[in-house]
Amino acid sequence: MVTTTVERTxxxxxxxxxxxxxxxPWRLVWRRFRKHRLALAGAVVVLFAYFVVAFAxxxxxxxxxxxxxxxxxxxxxxxxxxxSWDDGLRLYANGxxxxxDPETFEQIHTVDPGKRIPVTFxxxxxxxxxxxxxxxxxxxxxxxxxxxxxxxxxxDRAGRDVFSRIIHGARVSLSIGLVGVAVSxxxxxxxxxxxxxxxxxxxxxxxxxxxxxxxxxxxPLWLSLSAAVPDQWGPLARYFAITTILSVxxxxxxxxxxxxxxxxxxxxxxxxAARLDGCGRGRIIFRHMVPSMSSHVIAxxxxxxxxxxxxxxxxxxxxxxxxxxxxxWGVLLQEAQNIRTVxxxxxxxxxxxxxxxxxxxxxxxxxxLRDSADPYK
Amino acid sequence: xxxxxxxxxxxxxxTLWAVSLATFFIISLPPGDYVSTLQANAEERGEIMGPAEVxxxxxxxxxxxxxxxxxxxxxxxxxxxxxxxxxxxxxMRPVSDxxxxxxxxxxxxxxxxxxxxWAIAWPIGIYSAVRQYSPGDYAATFFGFIGMAVPExxxxxxxxxxxxxxxxxSPGGLFSPEYQDAAWNLGKVLDAASHLWLPILIIAVSxxxxxxxxxxxNLLDELYKPYVVAARAKGLPEWKLLLKYPVRTSMSPFFSxxxxxxxxxxxxxxxxxIVMNLPTTGPLMLGGVLNQDMYLxxxxxxxxxxxxxxxxxxxxxxxxxxxPRIRHSYEGG
Numbered sequence: 001m002v003t004t005t006v007e008r009t010x011x012x013x014x015x016x017x018x019x020x021x022x023x024x025p026w027r028l029v030w031r032r033f034r035k036h037r038l039a040l041a042g043a044v045v046v047l048f049a050y051f052v053v054a055f056a057x058x059x060x061x062x063x064x065x066x067x068x069x070x071x072x073x074x075x076x077x078x079x080x081x082x083x084s085w086d087d088g089l090r091l092y093a094n095g096x097x098x099x100x101d102p103e104t105f106e107q108i109h110t111v112d113p114g115k116r117i118p119v120t121f122x123x124x125x126x127x128x129x130x131x132x133x134x135x136x137x138x139x140x141x142x143x144x145x146x147x148x149x150x151x152x153x154x155x156d157r158a159g160r161d162v163f164s165r166i167i168h169g170a171r172v173s174l175s176i177g178l179v180g181v182a183v184s185x186x187x188x189x190x191x192x193x194x195x196x197x198x199x200x201x202x203x204x205x206x207x208x209x210x211x212x213x214x215x216x217x218x219x220p221l222w223l224s225l226s227a228a229v230p231d232q233w234g235p236l237a238r239y240f241a242i243t244t245i246l247s248v249x250x251x252x253x254x255x256x257x258x259x260x261x262x263x264x265x266x267x268x269x270x271x272x273a274a275r276l277d278g279c280g281r282g283r284i285i286f287r288h289m290v291p292s293m294s295s296h297v298i299a300x301x302x303x304x305x306x307x308x309x310x311x312x313x314x315x316x317x318x319x320x321x322x323x324x325x326x327x328x329w330g331v332l333l334q335e336a337q338n339i340r341t342v343x344x345x346x347x348x349x350x351x352x353x354x355x356x357x358x359x360x361x362x363x364x365x366x367x368x369l370r371d372s373a374d375p376y377k
Numbered sequence: 378x379x380x381x382x383x384x385x386x387x388x389x390x391x392t393l394w395a396v397s398l399a400t401f402f403i404i405s406l407p408p409g410d411y412v413s414t415l416q417a418n419a420e421e422r423g424e425i426m427g428p429a430e431v432x433x434x435x436x437x438x439x440x441x442x443x444x445x446x447x448x449x450x451x452x453x454x455x456x457x458x459x460x461x462x463x464x465x466x467x468x469m470r471p472v473s474d475x476x477x478x479x480x481x482x483x484x485x486x487x488x489x490x491x492x493x494x495w496a497i498a499w500p501i502g503i504y505s506a507v508r509q510y511s512p513g514d515y516a517a518t519f520f521g522f523i524g525m526a527v528p529e530x531x532x533x534x535x536x537x538x539x540x541x542x543x544x545x546x547s548p549g550g551l552f553s554p555e556y557q558d559a560a561w562n563l564g565k566v567l568d569a570a571s572h573l574w575l576p577i578l579i580i581a582v583s584x585x586x587x588x589x590x591x592x593x594x595n596l597l598d599e600l601y602k603p604y605v606v607a608a609r610a611k612g613l614p615e616w617k618l619l620l621k622y623p624v625r626t627s628m629s630p631f632f633s634x635x636x637x638x639x640x641x642x643x644x645x646x647x648x649x650x651i652v653m654n655l656p657t658t659g660p661l662m663l664g665g666v667l668n669q670d671m672y673l674x675x676x677x678x679x680x681x682x683x684x685x686x687x688x689x690x691x692x693x694x695x696x697x698x699x700x701p702r703i704r705h706s707y708e709g710g
Contacts, residue, residue, distance in 0.1 A: 208388070212395055216682050223666040224674050228406035306526070313528055314648060318663060333531070337652075342538050352531040360526035367522075 029295055032372035039368020045361035053170050060164035061142035062149060063126040064327050068159035071096065073345045074109040076154040076162075079119055091119045093143070093150045118144040154347035156335050165327050166351050172328035174358065176243055176312045177305040183247035185301055188254030195255065196262025197285060203259075210252045221249060222311070226320040235326035242321050246308050257300045261293040295369070302366035306359040313355055329355050378697075381707040385693070389686055396682040401448045404675040412440055414669065438462070455679070462672030464665065472676045476658055483657040486646055489577045494584040495631055502592025503624060506600060517589055524586025533579050533652045540575065576649050591630045599623035632695040636688030 023031070033039060052059055074096055082090040095115030099108050123142040129135050143150040153163040195206040222245060229241045265271060266289075274288050309329075315321030316330025317337070324331060329351045335341065336348035412434045419426050435441060439450035454460040461472035505514035552568055599605065600623055608618045647659030654660075658677075665673035697704040 208392070211388075212392055216396060216399070216678065216685070221678065223663065224403045224678060226666075228403065310528055314530070317528075317530055318648065318651065320666065333528075336534060339534065339537050339541065342534050343541065346538065349531065349534060352528060352534075355528055356526050356531070360522055363522050363526055 025291075025295070029369075029372050033368050036364075036368035036371060038364045039371075042361035042364030042368070045357065046365055049170060049174060049358050049361070052167055053174050056167050056171055057128045057130050057136075058138065059140050060161075060167040061123075061125065061139050061152065062161045062164045063128065064160065064165045064168035065325060066126055066160065066164075068149065068155065068161075070098070070159065071109060071149075071151070071155050072107065072157060072159045074151055074155040074159070075111060075345075076152060076347050077111055077117075077150050079152065092116045093119055093152075095148065117148050117150055119150055120144040153350050154345065156332075156345070156348060157341075162332070162347060162350060165332055166329070166354050169327045169329045169332050169351065170354070172239065172322065172326060173309055173312060173330065173355070176239065176246070176328070177308040179240075180243045180246040180250060180308040181301050181304050183243065184251035184254055184304065185297075187247070187251035189258055189297070191251070192255035192258025193262060193285070196259035197266070197289075199263075206255070210255060213249065213252050222246075222315055223318070223320055226315060235322065238322055239326070242312060242315065246311050250304060250308065254297070254300055254304065258293070258297065261296055262289065265289050265292060295372075299366060299369040302362065302369050306362040306366070309355065309359055309362075378704070378708055382694075385690060389690060392686055393683060396686070397452055397679055398448065400675050400678045400682070401444075401451055403678065404451075404671040405444065405447070406671075412438065451675075455676075461676040464670050464673040472673050475661060475673070476676070476680070479656055479658045479661060482655065483646070483659070486573075486577065486580070486650075486655075486657060489573075490580045490584065490646075491635075493577060493581040494588055497581070497585050498588035498592060502589045502627070503596060503619070505589065506593045506596035506627075507619065509597065514593075517593075521586040521589050524582045527583070529579060529583060530648050530652045532582060533576070533649055536575060536579065537653065576646070576653050576655060580646050580649055588630070592627050595627040595630065596623055599626050626700070629696060629700055632699050633692050635695055636685075636690070636692030 077093040077096075079091055079093055082092055093116075094111045094113050095117050096109040097112040097115070099110070100106070101108055119142065121141055122138045123144050124137055124146055125139045125142050127135065127137040149161070151161050151163065153161075153166070156162055156165070191206050191209075195203040225245045225248075226242065229238060233241065271284060271288060274284050279288070312321055312328060313330035313333060316323075316328055317333050319334060322328050322331050332351035333349075333355075336345075336352075342349060412431060415434070416426055416431065439447040442450075451462070454462075459473060461476075463469045464472050464475055501517050505511075505517040508514055552565065552572065602623075605618065605623060608622060609615070613621075646657065647663060649655070650657040650659040651663060662674065662677045664670070665677065697707055
């Protein structure tokens with residue numbers, strides 16, 4: 001749903017007056033942002049998440065698509081430390097014993113404390129190409145024995161490693177938010193700017209378009225637009241289709257923020273002064289008005305990313321977003337769609353924890369940015 | 378006020394016309410026309426549609442004619458005959474019947490969650506604004522962020538799992554198996570209630586989180602204004618002052634969202650209903666999308682948008698009734 005109110009917190013009185021006005025606006029923003037502890041913590045989490053995105057191949061213990069028929073729905077194996085100190089510090093995980101359910105003949109895997117699989121750093125494992133270019137086969141932390149895999153977060157229906165899939169899924173899930181926001185940013189800035197600066201007829205027309213887009217309920221629009229995406233499209237094309245759908249719906253909010261800022265800035269004394277000084281329209285917009293609203297725009301952009309991530313998750317969960325073999329957090333959660341599966345393999349919900357943590361961190365960052373967006377207040 | 382109303386109604390008509398055109402465009406997006414999909418489906422089942430039947434259907438939907446001719450046929454059938462077309466995945470039943478069957482429960486869910494959201498959000502929001510930066514405020518803020526970050530369906534799955542594992546509740550659905558085909562009696566009502574409180578709670582969580590943030594922010598904007606100081610200086614007791622002035626202003630978001638109840642009748646909290654297997658309108662819509670049953674989907678979009686537009690008007694009017702400042706701005710411009 002669309003929230004219609006402007007959220008603004010009343011200024012805390014902890015803002016020490018800047019002596020001599022030496023600090024740049026961005027420095028002031030950073031000073032206030034730093035005080036928002038949760039936002040700072042959120043920023044660390046978000047940076048870490050994007051670090052994972054960049055180095056997914058090395059960080060994942062295996063390939064996200066490697067199938068292991070012998071270990072379907074295998075529970076998570078926990079890393080343990082060998083305390084006997086026989087030859088230095090050693091890490092291991094317990095292996096599985098497999099039984100068949102006497103009634104359903106399904107395989108049931110249990111972690112067996114009697115079996116040990118050594119685990120090391122930079123272990124040799126599935127071969128991959130780093131960023132699609134550099135061939136390598138080392139993984140940051142994985143089973144030392146290439147014939148016996150270790151699944152830190154268990155496996156899914158086809159015996160694929162949930163942990164590796166979460167790490168690789170971060171690529172799609174986290175980038176779809178950025179790409180989507182980038183597109184909405186361009187649209188929102190353009191139309192919001194025209195609407196706010198010129199006012200009058202262009203404003204009226206653009207406002208009608210925005211109202212029109214907002215009057216179509218989000219979920220059915222997503223659903224029906226994604227139903228129109230042909231099934232035979234490849235993962236990449238589908239990815240861009242989904243992103244476009246998300247941003248076509250998402251830009252209206254940003255356009256409203258930009259328009260509101262333009263309206264209030266237009267009346268400011270410094271804009272009048274610039275106009276009286278004979279500045280051209282372009283100079284007034286880009287040299288005087290845009291810089292003084294950029295912090296607000298950045299704050300609203302940050303707030304928009306988590307919404308897009310949740311949107312992708314929901315669409316893929318319903319089977320209308322990305323589809324296997326593409327890996328995203330929503331696609332992974334699709335595995336856990338019904339309660340029976342969740343009962344047999346609760347670890348399939350762990351991708352949801354990844355969504356939750358990332359979205360929470362991004363919300364904190366956005367909140368901190370919004371509070372510190374106007375350092376002169 | 379009257380001039381405002383007339384102008385708004387005029388814009389509404391234009392918006393609705395644009396919505397209907399866009400909806401029909403979406404309907405015609407998937408490749409292949411409706412009747413050939415229908416034929417293909419019939420062949421899959423091993424049935425063959427007679428040429429007369431096919432011709433009748435083609436004529437009924439105006440297939441083979443131009444986009445605007447088809448649109449005209451579609452929209453006039455809806456406006457003048459209430460005929461939204463048929464849903465082929467549901468044995469060619471009329472779309473309007475299918476939707477009507479499920480409106481009751483969807484409506485109940487929307488109203489119940491809305492009441493729950495505001496009943497929880499108001500006291501907490503007011504408290505955390507008045508006692509800004511107190512432990513209680515931090516707790517509310519933290520809860521708010523968590524509520525906004527959890528995907529609803531995930532919360533539903535986890536809670537269902539917990540309920541099944543530790544409380545032996547039968548998961549999802551509206552009724553337990555023993556009441557499925559029973560006639561309505563007290564037991565059946567209680568059984569339905571025992572299945573409904575969980576979805577209501579889950580849907581309310583994210584809404585409550587957002588509502589608390591909005592109330593808090595609105596109230597914080599008002600609390601330090603001169604009129605509050607003036608009222609305090611006049612010796613008004615703090616609680617009376619709070620409820621009479623700033624809280625009244627902070628109620629505006631309630632009125633500006635009350636109109637959203639209307640589309641909620643039909644949207645039926647889609648994702649939660651699917652996960653928890655509730656017979657609201659939501660799963661019907663998803664089924665339509667998955668089967669590319671475009672007349673069903675189109676009807677949903679059209680009805681939902683119409684209700685949203687009307688709902689927004691109701692909200693605006695309610696807001697004007699509640700807030701004299703807004704009323705005056707309407708009258709002025």
